[in-house]
Amino acid sequence: MEITSHRFKDNAAKALDDAILQIALKRATKAFTSRRKTAVEALDNFEDLRHYCARVKAHTLDYLDHYLEQLVAQIETLGGKVHFAADAAEANAIVTQLCQEKGVKTVAKSKSMVSEEILLNDALEAAGVKPIETDLGEYILQIDHDYPSHIIGPAIHKTKEQITALFHEKLGTPADADIPTLTAAARKTLRQAFLEADMGITGVNFAVAETGTLVMVENEGNIRFCNSYPPIHLAIMGLEKLVPRLRDLSAFLTLLPRSATGQKSSSYVSMITGPKRPEDLQGPQELHVLIIDNGRSQVLADPRLRAALRCIRCGACLNSCPVYQQVGGHAYGWVYSGPIGAILDPGLLGLAGTKHLPSASSLCGACGEVCPVKIPIPELLLEHRKRAVERDLTPKAESLMIGAFAFLAKRPGLWDMGTKAARFGAQFLTDDGFLRGAYLPVLGQWLKERDFPAPAKRSFKEIWRDKLKEGS
Amino acid sequence: MEKTAFLARVRHALGREEASAMERAPQLLEPLKTWGQDKVVAKFVEEASAVGTKIYPVMDMAELQENISNIIEFIKAKSYSVSQDDFAQEAVQGINLPLATDLSQADIGITSVDYALANTGTLVITSETDRHVSLLPMHHIAIVRHSQVKPTMAEALEAELARPKAFPTAWVHATGPSRTADIELTLSTGVHGPGFVYVLLLDDLL
Amino acid sequence: MRVALFATCIADQIFPHVAVSTVKLLRHLGVKVEFPEAQSCCGQPAYNAGYHQESREIALHHIKLFTGYDYVILPSGSCGAMVKHYPDLFVEQPENYAKARHLAERTFEVTTFIHQVLGREDIGADLEGLNITYHDSCHALRLMHVSEAPRALLKAAGANILEAEGHDTCCGFGGLFSVKMAEISSAMAKAKFQGIKDSKAQILSSTDAGCLMQLEGSLRRSGEKIEVRHVVDLLWQGVEAKSQMQEV
Numbered sequence: 001m002e003i004t005s006h007r008f009k010d011n012a013a014k015a016l017d018d019a020i021l022q023i024a025l026k027r028a029t030k031a032f033t034s035r036r037k038t039a040v041e042a043l044d045n046f047e048d049l050r051h052y053c054a055r056v057k058a059h060t061l062d063y064l065d066h067y068l069e070q071l072v073a074q075i076e077t078l079g080g081k082v083h084f085a086a087d088a089a090e091a092n093a094i095v096t097q098l099c100q101e102k103g104v105k106t107v108a109k110s111k112s113m114v115s116e117e118i119l120l121n122d123a124l125e126a127a128g129v130k131p132i133e134t135d136l137g138e139y140i141l142q143i144d145h146d147y148p149s150h151i152i153g154p155a156i157h158k159t160k161e162q163i164t165a166l167f168h169e170k171l172g173t174p175a176d177a178d179i180p181t182l183t184a185a186a187r188k189t190l191r192q193a194f195l196e197a198d199m200g201i202t203g204v205n206f207a208v209a210e211t212g213t214l215v216m217v218e219n220e221g222n223i224r225f226c227n228s229y230p231p232i233h234l235a236i237m238g239l240e241k242l243v244p245r246l247r248d249l250s251a252f253l254t255l256l257p258r259s260a261t262g263q264k265s266s267s268y269v270s271m272i273t274g275p276k277r278p279e280d281l282q283g284p285q286e287l288h289v290l291i292i293d294n295g296r297s298q299v300l301a302d303p304r305l306r307a308a309l310r311c312i313r314c315g316a317c318l319n320s321c322p323v324y325q326q327v328g329g330h331a332y333g334w335v336y337s338g339p340i341g342a343i344l345d346p347g348l349l350g351l352a353g354t355k356h357l358p359s360a361s362s363l364c365g366a367c368g369e370v371c372p373v374k375i376p377i378p379e380l381l382l383e384h385r386k387r388a389v390e391r392d393l394t395p396k397a398e399s400l401m402i403g404a405f406a407f408l409a410k411r412p413g414l415w416d417m418g419t420k421a422a423r424f425g426a427q428f429l430t431d432d433g434f435l436r437g438a439y440l441p442v443l444g445q446w447l448k449e450r451d452f453p454a455p456a457k458r459s460f461k462e463i464w465r466d467k468l469k470e471g472s
Numbered sequence: 473m474e475k476t477a478f479l480a481r482v483r484h485a486l487g488r489e490e491a492s493a494m495e496r497a498p499q500l501l502e503p504l505k506t507w508g509q510d511k512v513v514a515k516f517v518e519e520a521s522a523v524g525t526k527i528y529p530v531m532d533m534a535e536l537q538e539n540i541s542n543i544i545e546f547i548k549a550k551s552y553s554v555s556q557d558d559f560a561q562e563a564v565q566g567i568n569l570p571l572a573t574d575l576s577q578a579d580i581g582i583t584s585v586d587y588a589l590a591n592t593g594t595l596v597i598t599s600e601t602d603r604h605v606s607l608l609p610m611h612h613i614a615i616v617r618h619s620q621v622k623p624t625m626a627e628a629l630e631a632e633l634a635r636p637k638a639f640p641t642a643w644v645h646a647t648g649p650s651r652t653a654d655i656e657l658t659l660s661t662g663v664h665g666p667g668f669v670y671v672l673l674l675d676d677l678l
Numbered sequence: 679m680r681v682a683l684f685a686t687c688i689a690d691q692i693f694p695h696v697a698v699s700t701v702k703l704l705r706h707l708g709v710k711v712e713f714p715e716a717q718s719c720c721g722q723p724a725y726n727a728g729y730h731q732e733s734r735e736i737a738l739h740h741i742k743l744f745t746g747y748d749y750v751i752l753p754s755g756s757c758g759a760m761v762k763h764y765p766d767l768f769v770e771q772p773e774n775y776a777k778a779r780h781l782a783e784r785t786f787e788v789t790t791f792i793h794q795v796l797g798r799e800d801i802g803a804d805l806e807g808l809n810i811t812y813h814d815s816c817h818a819l820r821l822m823h824v825s826e827a828p829r830a831l832l833k834a835a836g837a838n839i840l841e842a843e844g845h846d847t848c849c850g851f852g853g854l855f856s857v858k859m860a861e862i863s864s865a866m867a868k869a870k871f872q873g874i875k876d877s878k879a880q881i882l883s884s885t886d887a888g889c890l891m892q893l894e895g896s897l898r899r900s901g902e903k904i905e906v907r908h909v910v911d912l913l914w915q916g917v918e919a920k921s922q923m924q925e926v
Contacts, residue, residue: 057677059495065479065491068479084478086478111649136652136663158655160658179674219653220652228606246639248497249629264647265523265592267651268647269644270644271643272642281556293481298485432623
């Protein structure tokens with residue numbers, strides 16, 4: 001997947017014109033938001049839990065050096081091997097080398113955003129290893145050579161009609177198969193993959209520093225397969241995934257599924273503490289953990305942006321975002337989309353290529369309201385916009401316009417003259433109380449889509465002086 | 473990247489060159505719940521049923537075995553698999569069905585659990601009991617004793633951490649059947665794990 | 679009690695009747711209203727676009743102008759929210775920070791002022807039988823916590839509040855966002871139409887002129903016929919209706 005964040009506007013325009021995508025997006029975000037709302041309202045201590053989880057994550061990030069050291073020491077004591085990658089290239093090199101060393105030919109893979117971020121599948125294929133995505137949504141995307149558009153529902157941009165046609169072509173299911181039939185076909189095909197895979201690769205939702213426990217949250221059961229059936233389990237995680245204590249998990253595992261899918265609990269949670277021990281009957285002989293930086297330490301080093309690393313990838317901000325609801329995840333041009341993507345992508349990729357993302361928001365604040373770890377998303381959007389101005393990344397015309405506006409706004413006499421002139425001019429563009437003028441800058445953009453009311457003949461200020469002022 | 477270099481990089485990002493004095497992690501939020509066991513079990517039944525788990529209350533081993541036989545007959549299972557612990561082994565005594573030689577061919581998996589969580593209707597199955605029998609077959613029968621049901625994860629963790637042994641390799645929560653909503657958020661069960669979960673709930677607190 | 683009106687530039691230039699209704703309504707409730715005439719704009723367009731130096735200068739002008747009043751009232755949640763942001767602009771200037779905070783604490787959206795500060799719900803208005811759906815503008819709702827007051831005042835006047843699905847979803851205005859990303863902004867407005875229509879209300883109201891301009895402009899372009907009115911205009915209409923009735 002090529003990064004196309006710099007073409008956000010074109011991507012978004014395409015998405016708005018895609019009638020099928022629009023149907024799929026509306027169905028999905030509506031279901032997600034209403035289920036989340038019900039699940040959260042059923043909790044009597046949602047705000048306390050949010051506050052707690054936000055504090056725990058903030059604390060962990062502030063002392064991440066300490067907690068990472070503790071986590072790594074625990075995993076190593078248990079007999080796991082921990083690998084470290086500064087960036088995507090190094091991460092991929094570590095994984096492909098591990099595969100070669102161990103003679104791994106096929107990999108059963110569960111959904112992992114960080115693996116999407118580093119394009120792991122491409123690297124594996126180039127090294128002659130066959131990665132098989134086993135999450136149903138990811139599997140759909142893999143056989144269609146597509147990529148995820150949502151953290152939780154990777155294939156929500158596809159309608160069931162599209163998926164039925166795809167499975168008909170690739171798996172030979174009937175042309176009118178219903179969803180249970182599609183699911184059964186995927187079960188059969190992917191079961192074989194689990195039984196044959198030489199390695200299972202999973203992501204990590206939480207890594208517990210005090211015990212070295214890796215936590216994975218899912219509904220399908222494919223993660224349980226990946227972390228227990230093949231002889232080698234490789235868990236891949238961003239460096240920010242830590243929580244200090246096992247006892248912290250119950251709060252996070254209460255908020256995550258409710259925020260993500262509106263479930264009280266996901267169907268499965270795996271908490272994996274080291275590889276198979278001599279007394280264990282089942283489980284992988286080897287546990288490898290790959291901890292990836294790939295830009296995260298830059299975000300960590302930025303006191304304002306650090307809060308973005310609290311994210312537990314629930315997707316609630318995407319679902320609640322009225323911009324995401326219109327344009328979907330692909331428009332953002334990278335793995336992390338929606339409001340969290342708009343604050344995280346500039347941190348991970350740099351602001352120059354992603355400057356449109358923080359502007360792709362009406363600052364409505366819905367994202368901040370639903371975030372289970374209280375990331376101040378609207379404020380961080382504003383922070384990125386401010387930095388874009390400071391780094392001269394905004395269009396010249398815009399900065400000139402804002403400069404002129406500010407110059408007038410603090411000079412009442414000139415302001416009144418200027419606005420009066422504008423109102424006078426507008427008379428000649430007025431039709432039935434609304435403006436014409438599609439050829440004008442700024443106003444033209446508005447008029448492409450909507451009508452604009454004509455300014456009043458007399459401003460309030462004039463009316464006040466004439467009629468309303470005491471004594472007048 | 474070497475471990476030391478990686479950790480140094482993180483430390484540097486935090487504006488430190490060496491480990492600093494730590495603030496304590498925020499105090500844990502919830503006081504543990506002290507519900508009566510009747511309430512705990514009733515809540516478990518309610519929540520487990522809500523996610524599609526079928527509950528069969530049983531009073532003794534004989535009734536338990538009878539229920540297993542009934543389920544086997546009902547789903548027309550041809551072979552089964554069972555977890556290795558003594559309790560599950562006892563429960564399958566006298567079942568009239570061949571033990572699957574290959575787990576991946578078994579129609580039904582029968583296991584004990586380590587804990588159950590009332591507030592979410594969850595089974596906690598650790599690596600001491602099982603990792604695969606409860607995962608591969610389409611049907612999973614779990615045997616839960618009343619004494620194993622805890623109000624929430626927090627109380628189950630406390631009970632486990634109080635044991636004089638290492639935390640288990642795998643601690644798995646299983647809540648209802650395997651499910652997916654990846655196609656238009658429409659629920660579909662049995663995608664990779666069991667599509668049907670039965671709990672035989674044995675009252676051992678009489 | 680010294681009360682100043684901050685008319686907001688959008689009401690001043692485009693919807694002066696909203697500011698007129700605000701003054702009349704407050705006077706009707708016994709509040710003496712002053713209008714510092716050197717006012718212009720709160721600076722939100724500059725601030726939200728990331729131009730902090732420019733917005734700081736505008737904020738200083740605004741702070742100076744409104745010093746000395748017990749309350750600053752405005753017929754908008756969004757411009758009020760901007761004033762609430764002023765302190766953030768002066769974290770490195772303690773003196774101005776204190777002034778900014780002082781002003782922020784005294785700035786109120788008009789219906790909230792009437793409901794919470796004056797403690798009035800029945801304002802002597804008659805809107806009996808009007809079916810109104812209220813759009814929660816984002817900044818009013820989430821930054822100024824305006825939600826109950828406009829509904830309570832309308833209801834007390836006898837209007838029926840018909841909640842539309844998505845009443846608290848953004849209309850897509852977002853200031854400069856509406857022209858920088860016009861297509862998305864417009865799609866957001868259209869996404870609200872169905873909920874508004876299904877509510878069966880005759881009138882769509884809100885406390886933010888920006889949202890109303892966006893929604894009215896979109897509805898009109900799409901040929902939809904629903905009346906769009908600022909909540910203050912409706913309330914003042916109700917007061918006039920009641921006093922005419924009493925004269926009869």
